[in-house]
Amino acid sequence: MNKLIVVLLMLPMAVMGQDAPYECDNNYGECGTPEMSGGGGNAGGGSILINNSDLGDTYQTADDYDDDGVEDSYDNCPRIRNNAQFDSDGDGVGDVCDNCRDTHNLNQWNLDGDALGDLCDSDMDGDGILNSVDNCLRRHNSGQSDLDENGEGDACDNDLDGDGIDNTIDACPTVPGEIVDAPDRASECFPDRDGDGVPDFGTNPDNCLGIYNPSQLNIDNDANGDACDPDLDNDTVLNERDNCPHVFNVDQTDVDRDGRGDEGCDSYFCYVVFGDEDNCLDPKADFKVYSPNVSLDTGGIVSLRLFMNRVGQPAHYTWSVKQRPAGSRATVKNPIGYALDSTLFEYILAKRPKFMPDVPGVYILLINTEALFEDNETGETETGDQHEVTLVVGGERLAGPVGCSVSSNSPNSVSFLWVVFLLGFMSRRRF
Numbered sequence: 001m002n003k004l005i006v007v008l009l010m011l012p013m014a015v016m017g018q019d020a021p022y023e024c025d026n027n028y029g030e031c032g033t034p035e036m037s038g039g040g041g042n043a044g045g046g047s048i049l050i051n052n053s054d055l056g057d058t059y060q061t062a063d064d065y066d067d068d069g070v071e072d073s074y075d076n077c078p079r080i081r082n083n084a085q086f087d088s089d090g091d092g093v094g095d096v097c098d099n100c101r102d103t104h105n106l107n108q109w110n111l112d113g114d115a116l117g118d119l120c121d122s123d124m125d126g127d128g129i130l131n132s133v134d135n136c137l138r139r140h141n142s143g144q145s146d147l148d149e150n151g152e153g154d155a156c157d158n159d160l161d162g163d164g165i166d167n168t169i170d171a172c173p174t175v176p177g178e179i180v181d182a183p184d185r186a187s188e189c190f191p192d193r194d195g196d197g198v199p200d201f202g203t204n205p206d207n208c209l210g211i212y213n214p215s216q217l218n219i220d221n222d223a224n225g226d227a228c229d230p231d232l233d234n235d236t237v238l239n240e241r242d243n244c245p246h247v248f249n250v251d252q253t254d255v256d257r258d259g260r261g262d263e264g265c266d267s268y269f270c271y272v273v274f275g276d277e278d279n280c281l282d283p284k285a286d287f288k289v290y291s292p293n294v295s296l297d298t299g300g301i302v303s304l305r306l307f308m309n310r311v312g313q314p315a316h317y318t319w320s321v322k323q324r325p326a327g328s329r330a331t332v333k334n335p336i337g338y339a340l341d342s343t344l345f346e347y348i349l350a351k352r353p354k355f356m357p358d359v360p361g362v363y364i365l366l367i368n369t370e371a372l373f374e375d376n377e378t379g380e381t382e383t384g385d386q387h388e389v390t391l392v393v394g395g396e397r398l399a400g401p402v403g404c405s406v407s408s409n410s411p412n413s414v415s416f417l418w419v420v421f422l423l424g425f426m427s428r429r430r431f
Helices: 002-016 182-189 411-430
Strands: 294-297 315-323 336-343 346-349 361-371 384-394
Touching: none
Parallel strands: 294 384
Antiparallel strands: 315 336, 315 361, 336 346, 361 384
């Protein structure tokens, strides 16, 4: 019987302990249910699908980047937590990451790189002139100059003086006519209104009109200089969202989740849990344990999660309540156990420790861990660490004790009393 119990305990770990160097983010094929294959003869081979959510009692392995319980393949905001998946305009982009919440815009175009997409931005080029009156709708030109008065602003007019000669070959693009004594009229022919030493027009015009940028830096060699380019590296990811804005990295790979792209912008690996960079997990550093802080209301149940800066490091853990509000009697359920396997740096536990606060206020829980055998990074023995977790709890004080209780009038209570009575009766008969 004991052998059977051991086998049953080991089976879930074998199923869930898949090798996962990064969370699946659709950069390496579609995420979701594992490929159904295998088996032979009359056997019905196939994969086992583990619950998709890190938030429940069971664990997914690597297909929910933002940890909101929705697989990346089906998450309408795969990088921002939004388990409700609200999508007001039905464009397939969730409200929390949609730059036009009430306007259908699946492509999310955003010329000026601000918070509003082009289809709902009253000033799409960000020059301070409303689209309805802007004479260069898609080019920054706050001055709105229009030399030939044709309704097309100078910033986007290929023939400024309207003489039929393209600005790039016109000896004097600001004065009509084929032959103009350009050297004697340089300031008039090639004005420099932002004073950066680069003429606004001509064979090598200013790549940011109206913006002082004498260096004329232009990483991606497009029409816009870096000083006015919303997508510096031209990787289709706007600067404000680009985790490496100066390096072309359309995949935005960021294995350690520190907000800095792996390709050219991050030379130090330290895994960040939910944006807490101060407590990042460096696998080369001393043994470290971590669990994120939580905010919730009384009566809510939080699954306490265990992270370590080691992958697949067997360890023993103990949770305890270090500090609680006056009057609280809440305790940790399943506080002691073993952590044997991990996905990334989060450990899969046979029974998840849980906590339900009963009084509003601040709780401090303590997680203690001890590595089993030796540290698989340093080879040291008897290593361990502890970490404090803060729970900020709102809501109202709960009535009665925390956890399951049985009413004196309930059927279960009556049954319990009958059992006590029968046991007592049988005991008396023995003597």
